[in-house]
Amino acid sequence: MRKPELVCPAGSLPSMKAAIDHGADAVYMGLKDATNARNFAGLNFDAAAAREGIRYAHAKGRKVLMAINTFPQAGQSATWRRAVDTAADWGVDAVILADAALLDYAAKTHPNLRRHLSVQGSATNYEAINLCRDLFGIERAVLPRVLTVPQVEHVIQHTEVEIEVFGFGSLCVMVEGRCLLSSYATGESPNTAGVCSPAKAVRWAQTPQGMESRLSGILIDRYGNDEPAGYPTLCKGRFEVNDETYYALEEPTSLNVVAMLPELMKIGVSAIKVEGRQRSPAYVAEVTKTLRAAIDAAVSEGARYHVKPAWQAGLGKLAEGQQQTLGAYSRPWK
Amino acid sequence: MPLPDFTLPGPLAAIARHLPERPAAFAFTTALNLAKRAGKLAGDWEFLEGRTVRIEIEDLGSGVTFTAAAGRFHPVGNEPEVRFAARASDYLKIALREEDPDTLFFQRRLKIEGDTELGLELKNHLDALELPAFLDRLRPH
């Protein structure tokens, strides 16, 4: 059984160092612009921080992956191409790309720079993944969080491209790269502007009925005083449907696959990814430490592997809406 | 050792509520200016120019409102554009990198009202700082 790589998020240099110090095999990061899917004010890396982070990671034998995983906007493809050139120049270990034209550019201009297909590329079947391998020489694909374990296994059995899956973090339920909810409310989406629910469109207000969360004025949710909150995304709002007000699409919750690590390893998953470049170093440290311990235990304990309550308690505390789920991996109804 | 949860004693809040906020705000912004001059606040703080931020300490019933002008921080008395509210112990946990602000937000221990983007930008700038050693000395050993 091969040990999957643990891939952790870094939105800043302290987060990157925290991931490396707590056992990440690889960290992923992005530039301070719309070329990556976490384009938040003040987040991400300038040249000085990136070079220091890459030096720090490589000195400890870890990898740095650079996400350039949004879609070049009309007339601006030079910005995205420049990001790929920058990644090659800095000596990152791989670029994570979604757009076909950008993959083509990277393959032709920097053939020796390893290419991963981003989750934003939205490839959910082996035909799509093998096509990207044939056309652009991708060596890894990150699967959207919508497949069951047997479906992931089916993909792995039919491709030699490495498969990376999400292991922990906020859920995006709509086949990443195909969701229009954020565009509907704000005109910006992960693919176009690198953000779902841009902060400038978000307003929270304490009212006598509770805390209201609004996106471009649209009321997404109203939390009672002790009710846990989630991110202000439309998919995790409470809406009135047929006279009933409830989480009609998805609840504020985080994915957590610690309980099914042995299964994911058995079917041949190459890497486990942690979501959350927008989170702080404290989150990165805690999640990395816990998943490191769990993956190591799944390898060394084999059939005796069991989930330690402390892991789940630690991860549960950090989870969106204070809830955890196995997500699509376990959908008995498919 | 992690910092224990605590709430500031009630009598302290009773006193604080009757004190003018200006002196505390002045001490706070002076500390920020000193830290900046000593190179402890690396990064580009331009985004705070002319913006008004309020940091409210719930268990003290008080807080500070400040702005930045020509690269220096000053206390101000006007309506803030963004307002953070939390207990003193939670602010300390954030500063010590023991708690993630998003976690505290999900748990409803940290509140943000007003200009969310300004608040997020401030949070991200603080996250990008390497933790100064003096903060680590606040931790119980």
Ligand code: SF4
């Ligand atoms: S609205 Fe929800 S499902 Fe859609 S992109 Fe955002 S997080 Fe994903």
